[in-house]
Amino acid sequence: MKTFAGLVLAAAMVAGVAQPATARPVTDCPLRDAPFSVDSPLVDIMLSSAAKAVLEKAAPGRFSKLPPRFAGTTPPTFAAILSLREGGAMTGIKAEALPAIDAELQKLPVTAADKVARCARYDNDVPRFDLPKGKPRLLLFEKINGFRDGPSVDAARAALTAMAERKGWALVVTDKGGAFNPATLRQFDAVIWNNISGDVLTLSQRRAFQTWIEKGGAYVGMHGSAGDFIYFWDWYADRLLGARFIGHPMAPQFQDARVVVEAPDHPAARGLPREWTMNDEWYSFRTNPRTIGATVIATLDESSYKPVGMMNQNLRMGDDHPIAWTNCVGRGRMFYSAIGHRPETYSEPHHVALLEAAIDWAAISGKQACAARR
CATH class of the missing domain: 3.40.50.880 (Class I glutamine amidotransferase (GATase) domain)
Known part of the structure; x- marks a missing residue:
């Protein structure tokens, strides 16, 4: 049975994500396995072509017109601190439309490539510090x-x-x-x-x-x-x-x-x-x-x-x-x-x-x- 770390590397190759030779892949990001939903961070939806298609169907053309700082997928981005429930108003999506959108999003599988993309904004890089003794x-x-x-x-x-x-x-x-x-x-x-x-x-x-x-x-x-x-x-x-x-x-x-x-x-x-x-x-x-x-x-x-x-x-x-x-x-x-x-x-x-x-x-x-x- 393949480990998720193995799937990360395989999916990274498929997705074209470069993996530094010395980098340890992040496999335990908090929302790695979470179903897509209107409560997902918007960035996780924008990283998935399937999830973006659900949004495009619900609000044609609106998300593509959002400024990059709101819909960008490279951190830092507002999309990491907005969800459809919290930020839908800026796209013109009304609250009564959210249950139907949520149902469509929840049907989507969370693929290995999705998990790689979600974890990419985290890191396992351990910095080294030269700290003096005797000081706070x-x-x-x-x-x-x-x-x-x-x-x-x-x-x-x-x-x-x-x-x-x-x-x-x-x-x-x-x-x-x-x-x-x-x-x-x-x-x-x-x-x-x-x-x-x-x-x-x-x-x-x-x-x-x-x-x-x-x-x-x-x-x-x-x-x-x-x-x-x-x-x-x-x-x-x-x-x-x-x-x-x-x-x-x-x-x-x-x-x-x-x-x-x-x-x-x-x-x-x-x-x-x-x-x-x-x-x-x-x-x-x-x-x-x-x-x-x-x-x-x-x-x-x-x-x-x-x-x-x-x-x-x-x-x-x-x-x-x-x-x-x-x-x-x-x-x-x-x-x-x-x-x-x-x-x-x-x-x-x-x-x-x-x-x-x-x-x-x-x-x-x-x-x-x-x-x-x-």
Whole structure:
């Protein structure tokens, strides 16, 4: 009986996919065997000629007219963070048409070539790091399969690099999911996700990361790392982050808003004023992370900006609109800040102070904060 790895290589030859001699084929991507459906990432449908034919039949000519950034199959692409259910409106597909389209998609076999194509956006490349002893060690992760806003990613990296030099941290950068293995993760005090969008870790990489966190590791997430409309890893969205994104203002997209510090005594708020005003793209979430025990560091005053999204979507969360928070995850800890779309935010003094204090807490001073948890 052939293994899937063997089928991967065979299908790659049929599909014309080059396999580097030293590369280990990715065979455990999360949606490898999932049936086609209206909940599939759009990229997986666009990668299949049979699945695309179903869409063409349902909406003739519409998908071929989508901009490449929305329907492209090479990451980063919005197609990795959209499904027909979530993004059908932009193609003119009405909600009542989805059940019939779903039924047609579900009839399609998932071929070996489909599995190869689905797994191609993941990697097994294990980077090697030369890390000094005696310094806090931070891994800045930048693998992005969904939406990549280059200016914000670059500005965040520059700010963190300067911060590390100022604080004496050892900071290294990778865009390889292969870094998420037990041996590599053991080298670090914290992992920072720099505006990560799209599903980026294989099943084995997910397990390694979750185990590392729950046994005492630390996660720091920045802005876009919680900004996808759909997630295919419930633990990441619901337990690690503790909130799912629903949208941001579009009228206008970037607005001045008042940030209010809710936990001034928490180490992550060290040195911050009780409030400040800044300009950014402001996220709203379906639920409040307090419901799973998070400590909210800062909230937004919704009276200070207009929380109205695309097509007049109501983005109000009310008097308690979290924008930055921490939590224990097993014996590990997390910090997330939704601030950080505009490159200028990474030189805004209060935001920089928040990130610096939060990383210091996550990687160094907060190590015992969750150690007694099980």
